[in-house]
Amino acid sequence: MHNTQPWSWHVGDHRLDLYADRTRQLPVSDADGRNLVISCGAALHYAIAGASSLGWAAATEHLPGPDDDHLAALCFTPHPPTREAVARAELLRTRRTDRRRFIGWPVPTILLHRLACTTRYGTASAVPVTSLVERLRVELLVSRAMFAEDADQRFVSEQQHWVDGVRRATEGIPSENATPGAVDRLRPTRPSRFEDRGDRATDDDSATAIPPSSDGLIVIVTRDDDPASWLDAGDVLCRLWVAAMEHGLSLVPVSQPIEVPETRDSLRFDILHGEAHPVLLARLGWQVLSRSALPPTPRRPLDEVLGT
Template identity: 45%
Template sequence: MSDTIHVPDRTMRRIVELATLAPSVHNTQPWRWRAADDRLELRADRRQQLPATDPTGRDLVISCGAALHQAEVAAAALGWRAYVDRFPDPSDPDLLARLDLAPAPPPGNAAGELEAIAHRCTDRRRFTSWPVPDERLDQLAHIASQWGTRAVALTGVSERFRAERLVLRATVLQQSVPAMALEEAAWRDRSRVDGIPGAVLPSSTATPRAHPHRFAGGDLEETGERTVEGSDGLIVLFDVHDDHHAWLRAGEGLSAMWLAATTAGLSVVPLSQVVELPETRVAFRHEVLGGLAHPLLLARVGWQAIGRGDLVRTPRRALEAVLDLDPGQVR
């Protein structure tokens, strides 16, 4: 990029503000941004990592990948094309990406993209029984795959059964590991700036070891008996590699898929627990993916009931806490 280009601070702030509306595991928001002239840098914020649930940082990097994608989309909508260099410094693995910005005409769907970013949320309420057509699930998987990850809709009865069984197994196992259970509890109603409010979590009448939900027993007056219902769509993101590059790309693909689903009126709920435990991750690789690839994230997709009220928005860390506007130090 030319050294004469200077992106206004207000534009940098707006791009990062929109990027940080991205989904993240337990709403940890594990990212840090630095801006100067025409460049943004995205770093992993290890202070927000989950040591028990996510010791390798897979969920953290996927979360940052989602924020990276939303930064790219936001920049384009605001009239700036982002040229992305992922993992630009091998000696600094927490520097996940550099985005060099250049003026460019906004795409024709810019307003819709910004609206999708603003309205996207994790709505864990029970989906309707109306199934998502296989063609639409395939389309969402294709959108995710355009961002360097690989994705496929699980539409076969046997593969869906095996996937659901492994999600249930992972959820039960995590509740039986004290460190993981305590970590999950610690991130519920954690603070006014991060964590998951009980107000967005459905209640559940399920017994602890029957069909448990992650973050079960919230404040929403709704009951549910299964983590995955028979009419839910399932999409798995995967790669032949299980490394930081694959994780970052999976986050970008997840965000692209999620924004497209939001525009279409669909809800997406990640089921990351199945890849967080070695036992269920390996089983998913062999029993669902035929041993050919590593699962990176499973997501369920469905329709919310017409007329349901909007959820309380999950909190976000202040922009000043995640963004350094520091001209002269990025280059």
């Protein structure tokens, strides 16, 4: 989240251990560490997929303990890479969070169902939001969460710090990635946490000001609301992203309705009928074909995230 890259890897003999780096946790918007562990789950997915494309199979143990921040242990054995593993790693390498406005084509309901039902890992899975009423309710929850966070100066300062804020060039989100629509002079049809706050609907008019959106919506859910489940959710996020890319779709994670307890509860009970815990929302849609590729989001140097 916010390209905090909250992980630390320890290298052993044919072995990698993943640790959460709590110094990179966002204390205001992610006090529980949910987004931090989901981010680490995504990094874990990348490590396994990358190794697999290079000829290494990983036996993985989650939360091997006793340290709660020791999220996973990977033991590698040689295994010839398949063509699928190489193609998958290439998709992951070129993946970006592309926040530019999608074209107006709605994502077909059947495609959203297919993407969701083929995407699960451990206790995490994906639930499509397809009925008109529920889509509108989810959009309202997104607006309410944004309004709540905008009204809290602590959220605003935290986000500003990580988006073109007081940081090094290898972390956080550069403005050309946070608001790329501004470069193309596109006004997003959907609300984005990084857009100019002056352009947003206020809480009073949010019910009527929600623009008609054709974005596909999928909620990533877990059986429990704990670190083991959040780690699985990071894996599901990557699986969903790759599956979406295979259909030419772009995906943008939206965590604000989960960050705010009131909207998280509404999502859980009003939309998911209390059957699962929502941990991340994803917007899906198609980018204009001729649109330029986005620059990669920067990453910290390897020697900073790898230790022995």
